[in-house]
Amino acid sequence: DGGDWVINGNKMFITNGTVCDFMIVYCLTNPEEEARHKRFSLILVEADRPGVTRSKIRGKMGIRATDTAAITFEDVRVPQENLVGIEGRGFYHLMHFFDCTRTMVAAQGVGLAQGALDKTVRYVRERHVFGKPLAVNQGVQFQLAEMATRVELARNLAYKAAWQADRGQLDPAVSAMAKDYAGETAVWVADKAVQLHGGxxxxxxxxxxxxxxxxxxxxxxxxxxxxxxxxxxRRLL
Ligand SMILES: Cc1cc2nc3c(=O)[nH]c(=O)nc-3n(C[C@H](O)[C@H](O)[C@H](O)COP(=O)(O)OP(=O)(O)OC[C@H]3O[C@@H](n4cnc5c(N)ncnc54)[C@H](O)[C@@H]3O)c2cc1C
Known part of the structure; x- marks a missing residue:
């Protein structure tokens, strides 16, 4: 509109949404474009612009130390130069962003799983049941071994994805494998960890x-x- 973008819409679940100073917003800017993936652009929006409403989302199951928000945009005006990257290339910019950040989430999964494993190893050595540490049971040892193996696999995938990113040779399939497997491993290992801690x-x-x-x-x-x-x-087919 004139020299400005005018943004309307809303987005749930934005990490750091109520504490950030600016946001990169994925906007439909070229709806007439035939190719669906070329209709979007990334636009930087300062959080204090009129028309921006940010509400903290409460009651999360976990990661309670991080802020999560719902954000609404009502006729939010930003100047044309707030465009990030190339107009109509927002989808591609966003996919590249995910190719990088998936590896970071994979690292979160590895760290969480390793932490849960460490705590469990400590616990089964300390906890005595019928006069013996839990750790002497082979059934417990088998579980620890499988937890450690999965953590190591997840770590190696995450390292590979990070190594490729460092070399400027991002492979979306590998970062997706790393994130998928590390997330699954974190959930699986944390479940075993709670189980082995009993009540x-x-x-x-x-x-x-x-x-x-x-x-x-x-x-x-x-x-x-x-x-x-x-x-x-998609890589396989
Ligand atoms: C704490 C938190 C923080 C977040 N932070 C951010 C953030 O900073 N920025 C941001 O943009 N988003 C953020 N999100 C949003 C998050 O990325 C989405 O919630 C997630 O991608 C899933 O989208 P959805 O909730 O719309 O699920 P839906 O699209 O409604 O899907 C629900 C479920 O259906 C299944 N599903 C969906 N599509 C398919 C399919 N094609 N094939 C098979 N199964 C499918 C999946 O299991 C999915 O979980 C956050 C969410 C949470 C909870």
Whole structure:
């Protein structure tokens, strides 16, 4: 409109939404464009622009230390120069962004799973049942071994994706594998960790329950795990 973009719409679930100073907003700018992927652009919006409303989302299952917001845009005017990248290339810019950030979420998964494993190893050595540490049971050892193996696999995939990114050779399929597998591993290992802590795993005296609650988001945000699988399958077909 004149020299400005005028933005309307809303978006749920924005990390740091109520504390950020500016946002990169994915906008429909070229609706008449025949190719669907060429209809969008990225526009920088300062958070204090008139028409921006930000509401904190409460009651999250996990990652409660991070802020999550719902954001509404009502006739928000920003100057044309707030365009980020190239007009009509927003979808491609966004996909490139995800190719990078998926690896970061994979690293979160590896860290969470390793932390849950470490706490569990400590616990099964300390906890005595019928006069013996839990750790002497082979059934417990088998579970620890499988947890450690999956953590190591997830770590190696995350390292490979990060190594490729460092070399400027991003491979979307590998970063999708890393994020998908590390997220699944975090959920799986955290579940085992709570199980091996028994009743104490279920109460907040031991913070392994926090790992369990924090893990699930890794299969949902930055692309749900099904979206990662589609990216991987696209490489195969
Ligand atoms: C705490 C938190 C923080 C977030 N932070 C951000 C952020 O900073 N920025 C941002 O843009 N978004 C953010 N999100 C949004 C997040 O990326 C989305 O919630 C997620 O991508 C899933 O989208 P949706 O909720 O619309 O699920 P829907 O699209 O409604 O899908 C629901 C479920 O259906 C399944 N599904 C969907 N499509 C398919 C398909 N094609 N094939 C098979 N299964 C499918 C998946 O299991 C999916 O989880 C955040 C979400 C949360 C909860």
């Amino acid at each position: 104490y795993g279920y109460i907040d005296e031991y913070d392994v329950q926090r790992f369990y609650r924090d893990a699930k988001i890794l299969e949902i945000y930055e692309g749900a795990k099904e979206a990662e699988k589609l990216t991987i399958a």
